[in-house]
Amino acid sequence: MLLSHTFPRGLALGLAAAAAFLFGIAQASEPRTLTILYTSEVRSQIRSCNCTKFRYGGYGREATLVSKVRNETKNVILVDGGDFVGDPGSEQEKLKADVATKSMNVIKYTAIVPGENELRFGQRLLDELKAFEGVQVVLANVYDAKTGKPVFANRYWIHKTSDGIRVAIIGLLDPVLMSEPPADQAAVRTADPVEALKELLPQVRKEADLVLVIAHAEPVKAKELAQTAGVDVVLCTHSARKPAMPPRDRNTVDATTENIGSCVVVESSTSQGWSIGRLDLELNGASVKSLASRLYYLDREYEESPEILKIYDEYDGRVRELASREKEELKARVKEVLKQRGYDPSKHNKEDAGAKSGPAEQPAQDSASPKPTAE
Numbered sequence: 001m002l003l004s005h006t007f008p009r010g011l012a013l014g015l016a017a018a019a020a021f022l023f024g025i026a027q028a029s030e031p032r033t034l035t036i037l038y039t040s041e042v043r044s045q046i047r048s049c050n051c052t053k054f055r056y057g058g059y060g061r062e063a064t065l066v067s068k069v070r071n072e073t074k075n076v077i078l079v080d081g082g083d084f085v086g087d088p089g090s091e092q093e094k095l096k097a098d099v100a101t102k103s104m105n106v107i108k109y110t111a112i113v114p115g116e117n118e119l120r121f122g123q124r125l126l127d128e129l130k131a132f133e134g135v136q137v138v139l140a141n142v143y144d145a146k147t148g149k150p151v152f153a154n155r156y157w158i159h160k161t162s163d164g165i166r167v168a169i170i171g172l173l174d175p176v177l178m179s180e181p182p183a184d185q186a187a188v189r190t191a192d193p194v195e196a197l198k199e200l201l202p203q204v205r206k207e208a209d210l211v212l213v214i215a216h217a218e219p220v221k222a223k224e225l226a227q228t229a230g231v232d233v234v235l236c237t238h239s240a241r242k243p244a245m246p247p248r249d250r251n252t253v254d255a256t257t258e259n260i261g262s263c264v265v266v267e268s269s270t271s272q273g274w275s276i277g278r279l280d281l282e283l284n285g286a287s288v289k290s291l292a293s294r295l296y297y298l299d300r301e302y303e304e305s306p307e308i309l310k311i312y313d314e315y316d317g318r319v320r321e322l323a324s325r326e327k328e329e330l331k332a333r334v335k336e337v338l339k340q341r342g343y344d345p346s347k348h349n350k351e352d353a354g355a356k357s358g359p360a361e362q363p364a365q366d367s368a369s370p371k372p373t374a375e
């Protein structure tokens with residue numbers, strides 16, 4: 001429940017409220033708005049290639065849009081609901097993960113709730129997340145299996161907006177998504193999210209005006225969480241929902257929400273970073289009076305932020321280094337194989353080597369070779 005009397009107000013309003021209370025004058029409470037911007041399941045799509053297939057997205061454009069919304073609107077929070085990295089394994093994925101974490105720092109996310117991809121990615125990424133300054137990493141139900149301590153220090157976070165609205169952000173991960181073990185870290189234990197939520201809520205409600213649960217879970221589990229008394233908004237961030245696409249001449253489209261009791265449930269469909277979700281809540285006293293839910297597609301209307309362009313440039317340089325290193329390693333491996341087969345390349349010219357040893361040329365076309373940012 002939203003408690004309007006907990007919002008700080010100016011002296012004049014305070015006196016008016018006191019007068020209304022003392023003299024029994026009915027006073028309509030002043031509506032306030034809260035804007036929740038969100039991303040989820042970006043899965044390493046760090047930049048649009050501006051091509052037909054991937055014409056949306058990227059942190060560069062996102063930074064510009066977020067900055068615009070913050071300039072135009074009060075009480076904005078920005079959250080990522082997890083799976084901002086893809087599958088661990090390749091070196092290039094690690095470079096993309098670096099771009100994601102650096103970009104989210106620059107864009108000044110309020111909070112990040114890691115998904116199973118981040119937990120599986122490995123210790124280095126987790127350490128980077130823990131070192132975030134200003135961006136809160138929030139996860140309530142994932143523990144180090146050895147020590148029993150929460151993997152991230154914050155099980156929830158209370159964010160105070162510019163107007164003093166206290167928003168509790170609780171991050172929860174559905175254990176069914178953790179079927180694969182983490183790549184190179186100590187094992188984690190994921191507790192039941194409903195139990196974890198029930199345990200936290202009595203304390204959280206004392207500290208917050210609005211409770212936002214970011215459920216890195218499939219919709220069925222997210223809706224179960226929404227049935228827990230005391231939750232105002234649930235954002236479901238592991239969803240296979242096909243996103244609504246905007247009409248040809250526009251870059252925004254309405255997104256659906258659902259009400260479960262007094263809780264608003266939003267199923268995010270911002271995958272691959274193509275769009276940013278935006279939920280505008282008009283708060284009136286103890287309830288959400290009205291809301292608007294939309295997706296903002298990141299198309300060419302949004303210039304890429306210069307700060308993020310620097311991060312892209314650095315990434316491109318590192319990808320080139322990686323490609324060159326991999327090429328040298330491949331050459332050395334081919335040379336070794338040829339040597340084992342009794343072939344001495346120094347006795348043959350380049351054309352001969354190409355004609356006689358097909359495999360030596362093929363790896364240059366290797367589809368696993370690092371590619372530049374735009375993909």
Ligand SMILES: [Zn+2]
Pocket residue numbers: 082083115116117177216237238
């Ligand atoms: Zn996930």
